[in-house]
Structure formats: structure tokens, C-alpha cells
Amino acid sequence: MAALALGGAVPVWLSEEDLSCIICRELLDWPTTLPCGHSFCYQCLDDLWVKQRAGVGGRPWACPTCREALEAKPTLRKNPLLQDLADKYRHAALELEPGPETAPVPPRRPAPPPASSSEKEHSLSSPKAVASSASERKIREILHNLEEIQEKLQGGVTWKEASGEQVPEMPSSSLCLLPVQRCPVPRRASQFALRAISPTFDLRSLSCILEVSNSCRTVTVSRCPQPYSWGSERFLISQVLCSQALSSGQNYWEVDTRNCNHWAVGVASWGMKRDQMLGRTMDSWCIEWKGPGQFSAWAMVKKTDLHLGRPEVVGVWLDLELGKLAFYSVSAQERLLYECEVSASSPLHPAFWLYGLSPGNYLEIKQVNS
Incomplete structure (x- = not known):
């Protein structure tokens, strides 16, 4: 690959979730990074430690994400x-909004004053807002529009390569439809319907970052941490298991992922460690979507890239x-995405991970029609 010229810019796909604080769910403001590598707004982290003092093993200073004490x-x-990236993202987002060409950058919270001379390093100087040229704004706007179109096409259009048949070109107005406005695609009965649960x-097991519907079939990223009573079976990160323990036979279920930006769906034993991520243990398996070009499967702690929409x-x-586990893309019919072997000494449970923590994102377990 040819080296880039000095000072050249490379477009990078970034979403607001990549630069957000897990505590306040907003863009990082005065970001500080803990030894474990996780970052938060200084004020959010300090307030959390002062108010809750709910650490690990009697130690009040713990990471809210991984719980490292x-x-x-x-x-x-x-x-x-991180401060520079968050400022650039904030400024670019304002420029892409309709309105005056030079919209003011919203002020950040003032720097927190140090409590004592030993904590003077807490005082942080405010960086200057980074201005972007008109050409850079135009490039970002084009890339943003292309990304939206690509996601819609991946979700709603299938290219029939085997038969050589081409899908008719979609009118531009149809690209603006939200997922709930799409015309439903007729679907034949599932080949797995007789084994559906x-x-x-x-x-x-529900993380305090998540909440579920009354039917217990929809899990949503909540807008504020939930006051669930603490227990050793509760996940420390945004994951949840299902109650059903599957130890024999054949079972099938479906998950609607259209309303979640980043997710993982799979199975895990009830004994899976509560501070580990789905697929990163020897007793959990999953497929994972983190954006275009970031679709993968995890089995036996090994990642397999899936070059699919x-x-x-x-x-x-x-x-x-x-001893088989398979994942399918379900539309008019099932299309195999990934298949692997499973070997577990204890029953397996349907397992879910909502990554990205955008409030309101949700996964739904569907009712399979026979």
C-alpha cells in the first residue's frame, strides 16, 4: 500500500457511540482513561465514585465497564x-445539520477544580474547537450519505448472482424509508418451525445497563442505569441470558436485530463469567455485528470474519x-451465515450482547410461525 502524503487525511467510519461515555451516554467531555484502558468523562467518573462507592472486593475505585478494582x-x-476526536466529531455533526454555515460549537462543562494540591492534575485545559474547511465538510457529508445508503441496501436488497438476475433499481424515494415503513416480504414457513421455541x-442475569419488556422478549438499552439488586449471576457488561436451559434435542429461535446498531447473538452456559464478553470464553458462541465490514463469528475464543451483509x-x-450450532439470515427463506461445533458440559442458554449503548436500541425475540 502506498504511503500517504504527509498531512493527508483518511476517512474513518466513526459513530457517536465510539466516542461516548458509558455513564452519561453523551460525547466524551474531559475524557480520562483508567489503567484498564476504558475512558469516561472526568466528572461522570468522579461523581460515580463519590456517590456510589460501589467497588469490587471492598475497593471503592473500580472501572464501571470491566469492574477492574x-x-x-x-x-x-x-x-x-480522545478529547480532540470528540471535539472534531461534535463540530462536524453541527456543520452537517441544516442551518447557518458557521454554527457555534456547544460549550462543554467547565473543567473540574482540583480538590487539593495533590490533585492539581485533575484540572484540564479546554482545547480549541477544530474548524473544518468547506471541502472537508462536503467529503464527510458524502461519506455519511453513502454509509446510510449502503446499510439500507444491505438490509433490503439481495443480489441474485447465481441466476444472473438483477434486482430492479430502487427509486430514490424508497431509500428514505425507515425499517418499520418497508413493505413486508412474503415468507414461507420456516424449515425449522417444528423445533421452534x-x-x-x-x-x-440482566445487566443494569439493560431493561426488558413485560413479555421478557424485548431487551432495550436503558437511558440510565437500572437499580437492580446486585447478584453474582448479573452481567457487569450489557449482556443477558435467557431462562431456557437447553441440554438435548434440537431447538430454533429467531431474533429481530433491525433496531440495534451493534449486537451479538449466540448461546452460552449459565456458568459463563459475568465480566467476560460473549464468544470470548470457551463456553459461549455467537455472531456479532459492529457495522459495515465488521461482521464476525466467535467460537472457541477464535474470531472468523463474515463477508456478508x-x-x-x-x-x-x-x-x-x-453438537452443531448454525446461524441463518431470515427473510423469504433461511440463508446460512455461519456453522460450528459446540461442546458443553452444562446446558446452553440463548445469549445476547447489545454493544454500543445507544439508548433505545433493542433486540426482540420473534414468534416463529409454522
Whole structure:
């Protein structure tokens, strides 16, 4: 690959979730990074530690994401790189909004004053807003529009390569339709319908970042941490298991992913460690969508890239007689996405991970029609 000229710019896909604080769910403001590598707004983290003092193993200073405990309160310093990225994203988002050409950048919270001379490093200087040229704004706007179009095409258009048949060109107006406005695609009965089950989310395992519907078949990223009572079975990150323990036979279920930007769907044993991510343990398996070009499968702690478009509905087929797990993209019919072997010494449960933490994002377990 040819080296870029000095000072050249490379377009990078970034979403607001990539630069957001997990505590306040907004763009990072005075970001500080803990030794474990996770970053938060300084004020959000400091307030959380002062108010809750709910650490790990009697230590009050713990990372809200991975729960790694610290012996003492660390010296919090500004991460200038993250601050610069958040400022650029904030400024670019304003420029792409309709309105005056030079919209003012919204003020950030003032720098928190140090509590003592030993904490002077907490005081952070405010970086200057980064201005973008008209040409850079235009490039970002074009890339943003292309990304939206690409996602819509991946979700709603299938290219029939085998037969050489081409899908008629879609009118431009149809690209503006939201997923709920699309015309439903006629679907034949599922080949797995006789083995279909309707799992329900288990409240004991539910992360405090998530909430479920009354039917326990929809899990949503909540707008504020939920006051669930703490228990060793509750996930520390945004994951949840279903109550159904599958130990034999063949089982099938479907998950609607259209209303979640980043997600993972799979199976795991009930004994999966609550501070680990789905697919990164020897007793969990999944497929994972994190954006265009970031679709993968995880099995036996190994990642496999899936060079496929985003599935709107995922069908999960678990055959414990043969020790097989398969994932399908479900539309008019099932299309195999990934298949692997499973071997577990204990029953497996449907498992879910809502990555990105955009409030209101949700996954729904569908009712399979026979």
C-alpha cells in the first residue's frame, strides 16, 4: 500500500457511540482513561465514585465497564487524543445539520477544580474547537450519505448472482424509508418451525445497563442505569441470558436485530463469567455485528470474519444431538451465515450482547410461525 502524503487525511467510519461515555451516554467531555484502558468523562467518573462507592472486593475505585478494582484512587489525567476526536466529531455533526454555515460549537462543562494540591492534575485545559474547511465538510457529508445508503441496501436488497438476475433499481424515494415503513416480504414457513421455541430473558442475569419488556422478549438499552439488586449471576457488561436451559434435542429461535446498531447473538452456559464478553470464553458462541465490514463469528475464543451483509432477522439452530450450532439470515427463506461445533458440559442458554449503548436500541425475540 502506498504511503500517504504527509498531512493527508483518511476517512474513518466513526459513530457517536465510539466516542461516548458509558455513564452519561453523551460525547466524551474531559475524557480520562483508567489503567484498564476504558475512558469516561472526568466528572461522570468522579461523581460515580463519590456517590456510589460501589467497588469490587471492598475497593471503592473500580472501572464501571470491566469492574477492574484499583487499590487507591488513581490520578486522573485528560486523554488529549480522545478529547480532540470528540471535539472534531461534535463540530462536524453541527456543520452537517441544516442551518447557518458557521454554527457555534456547544460549550462543554467547565473543567473540574482540583480538590487539593495533590490533585492539581485533575484540572484540564479546554482545547480549541477544530474548524473544518468547506471541502472537508462536503467529503464527510458524502461519506455519511453513502454509509446510510449502503446499510439500507444491505438490509433490503439481495443480489441474485447465481441466476444472473438483477434486482430492479430502487427509486430514490424508497431509500428514505425507515425499517418499520418497508413493505413486508412474503415468507414461507420456516424449515425449522417444528423445533421452534420462544425463549424469554432471565432477569437474574440482566445487566443494569439493560431493561426488558413485560413479555421478557424485548431487551432495550436503558437511558440510565437500572437499580437492580446486585447478584453474582448479573452481567457487569450489557449482556443477558435467557431462562431456557437447553441440554438435548434440537431447538430454533429467531431474533429481530433491525433496531440495534451493534449486537451479538449466540448461546452460552449459565456458568459463563459475568465480566467476560460473549464468544470470548470457551463456553459461549455467537455472531456479532459492529457495522459495515465488521461482521464476525466467535467460537472457541477464535474470531472468523463474515463477508456478508447485515441480517435483519437472525435464526439460531442448536442441534445438541449432533453438537452443531448454525446461524441463518431470515427473510423469504433461511440463508446460512455461519456453522460450528459446540461442546458443553452444562446446558446452553440463548445469549445476547447489545454493544454500543445507544439508548433505545433493542433486540426482540420473534414468534416463529409454522
